Amino acid sequence: MSIKFLAEDDRPREKFLLKGRNSLSDSELLAIIMGSGSRDETAVELARKILASVDNNWHQLSLLTIKDLTKFKGVGEVKAISIATALEIGRRRASQEIPEKSQISSSNNAYQILKLHLADLRTEEFWAIFLNQSNKVIHISQLTQGGINQSIVDIRILFKNALDHFATGIIVAHNHPSGNLKPSSEDIHITKKIKEAGVLMNIQLLDHLIITQNSYLSFADENLL
Structure with a gap:
């Protein structure tokens, strides 16, 4: 099926490219991290389910273990590790100060x-x-x-x-x-x-x-x- 015939929720990557990262919902961002859904759910639907289980809170999601994540149908070890890795990158980014840019005055x-x-x-x-x-x-x-x-x-x-x-x-x-x-x-x-x-x-x-x-x-x- 051509991309233009798919529901927008089923193609968050294309939405990212067309409208920018700020246009994506939390579930669409998580769907991109996972890469795919399950046999019964799209990646976005699966992402919504996972986020709903932690009251749509990224901090709470970061507390879930690999074992916790793999309890969701369609989330294997690889997807669970991808989620945990993305959240760890976010944690490290938040802990770093933005480097000061050099200023040219002469x-x-x-x-x-x-x-x-x-x-x-x-x-x-x-x-x-x-x-x-x-x-x-x-x-x-x-x-x-x-x-x-x-x-x-x-x-x-x-x-x-x-x-x-x-x-x-x-x-x-x-x-x-x-x-x-x-x-x-x-x-x-x-x-x-x-x-x-x-x-x-x-x-x-x-x-x-x-x-x-x-x-x-x-x-x-x-x-x-």
């Missing part, structure tokens, strides 16, 4: 992050830091890897990454293995193109760093943006 902050990736390379690479509205780091990625003296970035890929991570600001950087900090005409040209594209996308280019083994140049500090 070109040196960005340099300290990027020099670990770029300072000692023999060929040029182009990297970007993606930031939120508070200038906190969301994501860092290598965009291109070039030859001895050039690494050209595809601006479309740069801004696709920015959109994928919901960034509002970007800092780009590349290295000069020669040790020369002077921007080339191509460096200036690509910086201008990135800035112009950022204006259209409402994503601000905050800086462009050229990094050598022992130092760096900031386009923002040098009023080159």
Whole structure:
């Protein structure tokens, strides 16, 4: 039978993809964890039964042993372990603090992050830091890897990454293995193109760093943006 003919409750995975995880009920989430139901019940129906036995309380469900879970028809040891594992992951997540994101307040902050990736390379690479509205780091990625003296970035890929991570600001950087900090005409040209594209996308280019083994140049500090 085609997916579109099935009752929505019978296809929580498809609902997850179409509407997002927040659209799923507790029973649909549990059904995805189990993967399947029994001969007489769908996974969602079986999940409802299990949750009803603990007053629809995840904390109470986490107290059930593997033996308790396998008492439900359609729940074997594998499904029981899957349920217990998911609940343990949730417990560990709740016990962990959310790591503080690094905040960029100067070109040196960005340099300290990027020099670990770029300072000692023999060929040029182009990297970007993606930031939120508070200038906190969301994501860092290598965009291109070039030859001895050039690494050209595809601006479309740069801004696709920015959109994928919901960034509002970007800092780009590349290295000069020669040790020369002077921007080339191509460096200036690509910086201008990135800035112009950022204006259209409402994503601000905050800086462009050229990094050598022992130092760096900031386009923002040098009023080159």
